[in-house]
Amino acid sequence: MKRALPVLSVLIVLMAIWYAASVWMNSTWEFDQAQRAKTEITWAEVIPKTMSQDRPLLPPPHQVGAELWKGIAGQKVTSKRSLVYHGLITFRGTMLGFALGIVLGTALAISIVRFRVMDLSVMPWAIISQTIPIVALAPMILTLSNQLGIESREVPKAIISAYLSFFPVLVSMIKGLRSPDQMQLDLLKTYGASDSQTFWKLRLPASMPYFFASLKVAVAAALIGTIVGELPTGAIEGLGARMLIGSQFGEPLIMWAALFAAALLAGILILGVGLIERIANARMGVRA
Structure with a gap:
Protein backbone atom coordinates (compact mmCIF):
# COMPACT_ATOMS: atom_id res chain seq x y z
CA MET A 1 0.00 0.00 0.00
CA LYS A 2 2.86 2.38 0.82
CA ARG A 3 4.34 1.79 -2.64
CA ALA A 4 1.00 2.33 -4.36
CA LEU A 5 0.21 5.58 -2.52
CA PRO A 6 2.69 7.82 -4.43
CA VAL A 7 1.49 6.37 -7.75
CA LEU A 8 -2.16 6.90 -6.82
CA SER A 9 -1.41 10.44 -5.66
CA VAL A 10 0.15 11.35 -9.00
CA LEU A 11 -2.76 9.67 -10.82
CA ILE A 12 -5.32 11.69 -8.85
CA VAL A 13 -3.48 14.93 -9.60
CA LEU A 14 -3.29 14.10 -13.33
CA MET A 15 -6.99 13.21 -13.42
CA ALA A 16 -7.88 16.50 -11.72
CA ILE A 17 -5.78 18.46 -14.23
CA TRP A 18 -7.34 16.49 -17.09
CA TYR A 19 -10.90 17.21 -15.92
CA ALA A 20 -10.10 20.89 -15.41
CA ALA A 21 -8.58 21.13 -18.90
CA SER A 22 -11.62 19.34 -20.37
CA VAL A 23 -13.99 21.85 -18.81
CA TRP A 24 -11.87 24.80 -19.96
CA MET A 25 -11.40 23.61 -23.54
CA ASN A 26 -14.90 22.21 -24.08
CA SER A 27 -16.64 25.23 -22.54
CA THR A 28 -15.83 27.29 -25.65
CA TRP A 29 -18.37 25.31 -27.66
CA GLU A 30 -21.08 25.71 -25.01
CA PHE A 31 -20.58 29.47 -24.71
CA ASP A 32 -20.57 29.85 -28.51
CA GLN A 33 -23.83 27.93 -28.75
CA ALA A 34 -25.39 30.07 -26.04
CA GLN A 35 -24.21 33.24 -27.77
CA ARG A 36 -25.74 32.13 -31.07
CA ALA A 37 -29.00 31.35 -29.32
CA LYS A 38 -28.76 34.70 -27.52
CA THR A 39 -29.22 33.10 -24.12
CA GLU A 40 -27.32 33.42 -20.88
CA ILE A 41 -25.48 30.39 -19.52
CA THR A 42 -23.64 29.97 -16.24
CA TRP A 43 -20.66 27.84 -15.33
CA ALA A 44 -22.97 25.64 -13.25
CA GLU A 45 -24.74 24.75 -16.50
CA VAL A 46 -21.60 24.62 -18.63
CA ILE A 47 -19.59 22.15 -16.53
CA PRO A 48 -22.07 19.20 -16.79
CA LYS A 49 -22.43 19.79 -20.53
CA THR A 50 -18.65 19.71 -21.09
CA MET A 51 -18.65 16.23 -19.55
CA SER A 52 -20.97 14.71 -22.16
CA GLN A 53 -20.31 16.35 -25.53
CA ASP A 54 -20.51 14.11 -28.60
CA ARG A 55 -17.34 15.53 -30.13
CA PRO A 56 -15.41 17.22 -27.33
CA LEU A 57 -12.23 19.09 -28.05
CA LEU A 58 -10.64 17.31 -25.09
CA PRO A 59 -12.66 14.29 -23.92
CA PRO A 60 -12.83 13.91 -20.13
CA PRO A 61 -11.40 10.70 -18.64
CA HIS A 62 -14.75 8.97 -18.09
CA GLN A 63 -15.72 9.40 -21.75
CA VAL A 64 -12.37 8.02 -22.91
CA GLY A 65 -12.71 5.13 -20.46
CA ALA A 66 -16.22 4.32 -21.70
CA GLU A 67 -15.11 4.39 -25.34
CA LEU A 68 -12.07 2.26 -24.52
CA TRP A 69 -14.22 -0.31 -22.73
CA LYS A 70 -16.66 -0.31 -25.60
CA GLY A 71 -13.86 -0.95 -28.08
CA ILE A 72 -12.33 -3.75 -26.00
CA ALA A 73 -15.26 -5.55 -24.41
CA GLY A 74 -18.28 -4.17 -26.26
CA GLN A 75 -17.38 -5.56 -29.70
CA LYS A 76 -16.66 -8.97 -31.15
CA VAL A 77 -12.93 -9.55 -31.56
CA THR A 78 -13.46 -10.01 -35.31
CA SER A 79 -15.30 -6.68 -35.63
CA LYS A 80 -13.54 -3.88 -37.49
CA ARG A 81 -14.59 -1.59 -34.63
CA SER A 82 -12.92 -3.75 -31.99
Missing part, protein backbone atom coordinates in the same frame (compact mmCIF):
# COMPACT_ATOMS: atom_id res chain seq x y z
CA LEU A 83 -9.77 -2.32 -30.48
CA VAL A 84 -8.68 -5.88 -29.75
CA TYR A 85 -8.80 -6.62 -33.48
CA HIS A 86 -6.83 -3.50 -34.36
CA GLY A 87 -4.47 -4.11 -31.44
CA LEU A 88 -3.62 -7.57 -32.78
CA ILE A 89 -2.78 -6.07 -36.18
CA THR A 90 -0.45 -3.56 -34.53
CA PHE A 91 0.96 -6.26 -32.25
CA ARG A 92 1.87 -8.41 -35.24
CA GLY A 93 3.75 -5.57 -36.94
CA THR A 94 5.42 -4.62 -33.66
CA MET A 95 6.73 -8.13 -33.02
CA LEU A 96 8.10 -8.41 -36.55
CA GLY A 97 9.91 -5.08 -36.32
CA PHE A 98 11.03 -5.84 -32.76
CA ALA A 99 12.59 -9.13 -33.85
CA LEU A 100 14.36 -7.44 -36.75
CA GLY A 101 15.59 -4.69 -34.43
CA ILE A 102 17.00 -7.22 -31.96
CA VAL A 103 18.83 -9.15 -34.68
CA LEU A 104 20.21 -5.99 -36.30
CA GLY A 105 21.18 -4.30 -33.04
CA THR A 106 22.82 -7.40 -31.58
CA ALA A 107 24.71 -8.24 -34.78
CA LEU A 108 26.05 -4.70 -35.10
CA ALA A 109 27.02 -4.59 -31.43
CA ILE A 110 29.00 -7.82 -31.68
CA SER A 111 30.71 -6.59 -34.84
CA ILE A 112 31.57 -3.22 -33.31
CA VAL A 113 33.01 -4.81 -30.16
CA ARG A 114 34.92 -7.45 -32.15
CA PHE A 115 36.29 -5.28 -34.96
CA ARG A 116 37.69 -1.79 -34.36
CA VAL A 117 37.06 -0.79 -37.98
CA MET A 118 33.33 -1.38 -37.42
CA ASP A 119 33.45 0.83 -34.34
CA LEU A 120 35.08 3.65 -36.30
CA SER A 121 32.94 3.32 -39.43
CA VAL A 122 29.49 2.03 -38.45
CA MET A 123 28.86 3.48 -34.98
CA PRO A 124 28.86 7.16 -36.10
CA TRP A 125 26.33 6.35 -38.83
CA ALA A 126 24.15 4.45 -36.37
CA ILE A 127 24.05 7.53 -34.15
CA ILE A 128 23.35 9.86 -37.08
CA SER A 129 20.49 7.61 -38.23
CA GLN A 130 18.56 8.41 -35.06
CA THR A 131 18.54 12.13 -35.83
CA ILE A 132 16.28 11.63 -38.88
CA PRO A 133 12.61 12.35 -38.03
CA ILE A 134 10.71 9.10 -38.37
CA VAL A 135 7.63 10.96 -39.64
CA ALA A 136 9.68 12.13 -42.64
CA LEU A 137 11.34 8.75 -43.12
CA ALA A 138 8.15 6.66 -43.12
CA PRO A 139 6.78 7.90 -46.50
CA MET A 140 10.22 7.38 -48.06
CA ILE A 141 10.30 3.76 -46.87
CA LEU A 142 6.79 3.24 -48.23
CA THR A 143 7.76 4.70 -51.62
CA LEU A 144 10.89 2.56 -51.86
CA SER A 145 8.90 -0.54 -50.94
CA ASN A 146 6.43 0.18 -53.71
CA GLN A 147 9.25 0.75 -56.20
CA LEU A 148 10.74 -2.62 -55.26
CA GLY A 149 7.41 -4.29 -55.88
CA ILE A 150 6.71 -5.09 -52.22
CA GLU A 151 2.92 -5.06 -51.97
CA SER A 152 2.65 -6.16 -48.34
CA ARG A 153 1.88 -3.32 -45.94
CA GLU A 154 3.54 -5.26 -43.13
CA VAL A 155 7.04 -4.87 -44.57
CA PRO A 156 7.24 -1.04 -44.46
CA LYS A 157 5.79 -1.05 -40.93
CA ALA A 158 8.31 -3.67 -39.83
CA ILE A 159 11.21 -1.68 -41.31
CA ILE A 160 10.12 1.51 -39.54
CA SER A 161 9.60 -0.43 -36.30
CA ALA A 162 13.03 -2.07 -36.58
CA TYR A 163 14.61 1.31 -37.36
CA LEU A 164 13.45 2.69 -34.03
CA SER A 165 14.04 -0.42 -31.94
CA PHE A 166 17.54 -1.48 -33.04
CA PHE A 167 19.39 1.51 -31.57
CA PRO A 168 18.62 0.88 -27.85
CA VAL A 169 19.68 -2.73 -28.32
CA LEU A 170 22.85 -1.67 -30.12
CA VAL A 171 23.99 0.83 -27.49
CA SER A 172 23.15 -1.39 -24.52
CA MET A 173 24.74 -4.49 -26.01
CA ILE A 174 27.96 -2.59 -26.78
CA LYS A 175 28.04 -1.42 -23.16
CA GLY A 176 27.28 -4.91 -21.89
CA LEU A 177 29.81 -6.70 -24.08
CA ARG A 178 32.49 -4.25 -22.95
CA SER A 179 31.50 -4.41 -19.27
CA PRO A 180 34.01 -7.15 -18.20
CA ASP A 181 37.09 -5.47 -16.74
CA GLN A 182 40.63 -6.09 -17.86
CA MET A 183 41.37 -8.37 -14.90
CA GLN A 184 38.63 -10.78 -15.96
CA LEU A 185 39.84 -10.75 -19.57
CA ASP A 186 43.42 -11.36 -18.49
CA LEU A 187 42.32 -14.26 -16.29
CA LEU A 188 40.71 -16.02 -19.25
CA LYS A 189 43.84 -15.42 -21.31
CA THR A 190 45.93 -17.17 -18.66
CA TYR A 191 43.61 -20.16 -19.05
CA GLY A 192 44.28 -20.10 -22.78
CA ALA A 193 40.73 -19.13 -23.72
CA SER A 194 40.19 -18.15 -27.34
CA ASP A 195 38.31 -15.02 -28.43
CA SER A 196 35.27 -17.17 -29.12
CA GLN A 197 35.38 -18.74 -25.66
CA THR A 198 35.86 -15.34 -24.06
CA PHE A 199 32.79 -14.09 -25.89
CA TRP A 200 30.51 -16.99 -24.95
CA LYS A 201 31.72 -17.50 -21.38
CA LEU A 202 32.34 -13.89 -20.28
CA ARG A 203 31.22 -11.12 -22.57
CA LEU A 204 27.79 -12.49 -23.53
CA PRO A 205 26.68 -13.45 -19.97
CA ALA A 206 27.89 -10.07 -18.72
CA SER A 207 25.79 -8.28 -21.35
CA MET A 208 22.47 -9.94 -20.40
CA PRO A 209 21.34 -7.33 -17.81
CA TYR A 210 22.04 -4.59 -20.35
CA PHE A 211 20.30 -6.59 -23.08
CA PHE A 212 17.04 -7.07 -21.19
CA ALA A 213 17.02 -3.46 -20.02
CA SER A 214 17.33 -2.37 -23.66
CA LEU A 215 14.49 -4.67 -24.73
CA LYS A 216 12.01 -2.79 -22.53
CA VAL A 217 12.90 0.42 -24.35
CA ALA A 218 13.13 -1.26 -27.75
CA VAL A 219 9.71 -2.93 -27.58
CA ALA A 220 8.05 0.42 -26.78
CA ALA A 221 9.99 2.03 -29.64
CA ALA A 222 8.92 -0.81 -31.94
CA LEU A 223 5.28 -0.16 -31.06
CA ILE A 224 5.66 3.55 -31.80
CA GLY A 225 7.33 2.72 -35.10
CA THR A 226 4.50 0.41 -36.10
CA ILE A 227 1.84 2.99 -35.27
CA VAL A 228 3.74 5.70 -37.16
CA GLY A 229 4.16 3.29 -40.06
CA GLU A 230 0.41 2.76 -40.25
CA LEU A 231 -0.29 6.44 -40.81
CA PRO A 232 1.27 7.11 -44.27
CA THR A 233 0.64 3.60 -45.62
CA GLY A 234 -3.08 4.20 -45.99
CA ALA A 235 -3.75 1.33 -43.60
CA ILE A 236 -7.34 0.78 -42.49
CA GLU A 237 -6.40 -1.69 -39.78
CA GLY A 238 -4.28 -1.21 -36.69
CA LEU A 239 -4.31 1.23 -33.79
CA GLY A 240 -2.47 3.88 -35.83
CA ALA A 241 -5.11 3.64 -38.56
CA ARG A 242 -7.81 3.90 -35.90
CA MET A 243 -6.26 7.11 -34.58
CA LEU A 244 -6.07 8.50 -38.10
CA ILE A 245 -9.71 7.65 -38.79
CA GLY A 246 -10.78 9.37 -35.58
CA SER A 247 -8.80 12.47 -36.54
CA GLN A 248 -10.01 12.63 -40.14
CA PHE A 249 -13.70 12.13 -39.33
CA GLY A 250 -13.76 14.42 -36.31
CA GLU A 251 -14.25 11.62 -33.77
CA PRO A 252 -11.89 12.47 -30.93
CA LEU A 253 -13.26 9.71 -28.70
CA ILE A 254 -12.17 7.08 -31.24
CA MET A 255 -8.73 8.67 -31.46
CA TRP A 256 -8.24 8.87 -27.70
CA ALA A 257 -9.52 5.34 -27.11
CA ALA A 258 -7.05 4.00 -29.69
CA LEU A 259 -4.28 6.03 -28.05
CA PHE A 260 -4.95 4.49 -24.64
CA ALA A 261 -5.32 1.04 -26.20
CA ALA A 262 -1.80 1.53 -27.61
CA ALA A 263 -0.60 2.51 -24.12
CA LEU A 264 -2.15 -0.65 -22.67
CA LEU A 265 -0.51 -2.73 -25.38
CA ALA A 266 2.86 -1.12 -24.60
CA GLY A 267 2.41 -1.96 -20.93
CA ILE A 268 1.60 -5.59 -21.75
CA LEU A 269 4.64 -5.87 -24.02
CA ILE A 270 6.97 -4.43 -21.36
CA LEU A 271 5.54 -6.82 -18.75
CA GLY A 272 6.10 -9.66 -21.20
CA VAL A 273 9.75 -8.68 -21.63
CA GLY A 274 10.10 -8.49 -17.85
CA LEU A 275 8.65 -12.00 -17.49
CA ILE A 276 11.09 -13.37 -20.08
CA GLU A 277 13.92 -11.62 -18.23
CA ARG A 278 12.96 -13.29 -14.93
CA ILE A 279 12.76 -16.71 -16.61
CA ALA A 280 16.15 -16.20 -18.28
CA ASN A 281 17.73 -15.02 -15.03
CA ALA A 282 16.35 -18.04 -13.19
CA ARG A 283 17.82 -20.40 -15.77
CA MET A 284 21.19 -18.66 -15.54
CA GLY A 285 21.12 -18.76 -11.74
CA VAL A 286 20.90 -15.01 -11.28
CA ARG A 287 19.43 -14.02 -7.90
CA ALA A 288 16.69 -11.39 -7.95
